[in-house]
Amino acid sequence: MKRALISVSDKTGIVELARDLDNLGVEIISTGGTAKKIQEAGISVINISDVTGFPECLDGRVKTLHPNIHAGLLAMRSNEDHMKQVEELNVDLIDLVVVNLYPFKETILKEGVTREEAIENIDIGGPTMLRSAAKNYQDVAVVVDPSDYSKVVEEVKNNKEVSLETKFYLCKKVFEHTAHYDSLIANYLIKEVGDKDLPDTIALTYEKVQDMRYGENPHQKAAFYKEVGQTKGALTSAKQLHGKALSFNNINDTNGALELLKEFDEPTIVACKHANPCGVGSASTIFEAYQKAYEADPVSIFGGIITANDEIDVKTAEAINNIFVEIVVAPSFTTEALEVLQQKKNIRLLQLDDIKTKQPDEAIDVKKVAGGLLVQTVNNKLLPNEELEVVTDRQPTEAEMKDLLFALKVVKHAKSNGIAIAKDQKSIGIGPGQVNRIWACKQAIDHGREHLGEDSLKGAALASDAFFPFDDCVEEAHKAGIKCIIQPGGSIRDKDSIEACNKYGIAMVFTGMRHFKH
Known part of the structure; x- marks a missing residue:
């Protein structure tokens, strides 16, 4: 490995990486703010303009989009014609690319962000470099995730290069990353247009919250993913206060209970089993609501899930503790209620702020079928606009x-x-x-x-x-x-x-x- 190109928005660990590469004799090319940060650490850097022979321009929109960069990335070392051409064109090969992208996700999640701000944070040069390098993964190592920096450094330190197996692993991560990035952009623009029709093509993107021990059954693999965006009132926004990690079935069942709970404004308890309600009660206090929900089905509530749209007080907590339940979800718990409920080791306690918040009307419900998806808008209405x-x-x-x-x-x-x-x-x-x-x-x-x-x-x-x-x-x-x-x-x-x-x-x-x- 002789030459690396580094250009990152998230500069976590970048100085340490640059120093390790420099100590290994790797020449570093860099851009803008990344180059400045590396230089300030006393590490030698070649500015991108010195490689392209063209100044960065248009407020940094154009800096890496140049044949001297992409020929250096895409040239196949095993192809004699490629090697001959880069020599004739006086293009230096690039062996390592370290790039992460403009913070588009972070931008669109900001309160009050404008369309202009969002568009300005769509990266062009970064994904282009990533895709070029990943396409030529046999010859170029490409890193998009700071957690992979140490792996790359260790391999170069021990073997003078990155193994083909690692390069392919890094290539896969690049295309996962750029697909996620482009899906975020597409979905943002769809919302901006405000089209009431479902799109002709759909690109759904989610981020992993956790791996699960298994799925619906022990022989099935499973993981929990969350949507990118505002998820107020959704289970993905819950804070777990006590108990072991939720299982696949726990999450599915709790979600079913929460969706029913959101129908009510008055203090309400929904008890759920296998994603179906088994006891529901509304009253002037959450304790009275719990009594009603329990009395509705004292058998099925055992080992079930309890959701509440009001604070759990100590009286309610003591009543809940008389039986075995898997999960209790509420917007808050009094200190005394938590002390009571935490006496049981296996109960999971989740605090969910904004528990009454429904999904927006434009949200979609997705069902996977063999070979495809069924997509519909969420069922937010209880009654039509007309009189009953x-x-x-x-x-x-x-x-x-x-x-x-x-x-x-x-x-x-x-x-x-x-x-x-x-x-x-x-x-x-x-x-x-x-x-x-x-x-x-x-x-x-x-x-x-x-x-x-x-x-x-x-x-x-x-x-x-x-x-x-x-x-x-x-x-x-x-x-x-x-x-x-x-x-x-x-x-x-x-x-x-x-x-x-x-x-x-x-x-x-x-x-x-x-x-x-x-």
């Missing part, structure tokens, strides 16, 4: 309407086909993920009977995520003593369900909005 339509003779009372909307929020976040039953702002029974609606309805009713008794269903509200194809769900609701129903409507047999409701004095409301969740 009461389709029965009997109107729901104010209290019943409140319970209907509560049940609708719950069923929106249960897997389809789904039915949710609620009373007094507490889930009574939830029937998620059934292959037909009557099974979901019977499951929700049986669940309420088992855990809360027959009387819990009398006067309760029932919500369905999609229309009733037959009147059988109304029949079951009547037998259980349910007095009001909310559903989208839209079946060719709506009339049958309406007539059955009128027959039994049940109030039924159509929303005109379906909430399938698969």
Whole structure:
């Protein structure tokens, strides 16, 4: 290795690297601020303009875009014609490139950043050099990550060069890095345009948060990645206060609970198991809300996940500690509550500021299918803009309407086909993920009977995520003593369900909005 080109925005460790290379007899070419920092450390540097024979210009926009640089990077040492040409052109070969890019991500994440600022921080010369060097990885080592500096120095120190295996590893990292960089730019520009249609091509980019011990099952590999950008209220922004690392299933299940929790403004507890709600309660205090959620299903909450949209106090913490739960997520915990909960070694405690913040309407939901992706905007609405339509003779009372909307929020976040039953702002029974609606309805009713008794269903509200194809769900609701129903409507047999409701004095409301969740 004879010659290195160094040009970095993130100057972490760059002086130490330059000094090591200089001690190994490697000639250093550099640009602008990088050259100045290296020179100030007393290390000899050749300015890029001395190599190109052309001054840096246009406020530094043009400095490395020159044949003397890219011929020195792209010339294949094993190709006799290439070697002959660079000799005739008096081009010196470059053996090592150390480049990281303008801080585009950091720029767009700043509060109040302008489009002009963002565009100015799109690097042009840096990615070009990286790609040139990486394409010729057999002959050029290219480093984009400061954590690889020591590896390169050690190999040069021990072997006078970087091994082919390491060069290929570095090449891979370059194209990962530039793909991520370009995806950030593309996604930023898509948002700037504000197009309501989904783009013709989609480039999703995420950054790894952690490797996981395994995926849904022990034989599956897994990792957790986060979006780049503002993720207020998302699990990726949570601060873990206690307990071991979250598993793949922990994260998936907790996310499901959080999405339902965001439907509520009043103090609410959502208990979740396998990404489905198992107990939901709203009240004037978080302790009362917890009592309701626990009573809704004291069996399923065991080993489950609890999310709260208000501070966990010591009274609530003591109640939670009476059972085994995997995770508790809240915007805050009192000092006394933390002391109580931390007595249990295996519980995970997560603090999530802005826990009520929903995803923006333009956010996307992605489902991976074999060979492709299904992409849609997030389901942020509960009801359409139009007025709700009461389709029965009997109107729901104010209290019943409140319970209907509560049940609708719950069923929106249960897997389809789904039915949710609620009373007094507490889930009574939830029937998620059934292959037909009557099974979901019977499951929700049986669940309420088992855990809360027959009387819990009398006067309760029932919500369905999609229309009733037959009147059988109304029949079951009547037998259980349910007095009001909310559903989208839209079946060719709506009339049958309406007539059955009128027959039994049940109030039924159509929303005109379906909430399938698969």
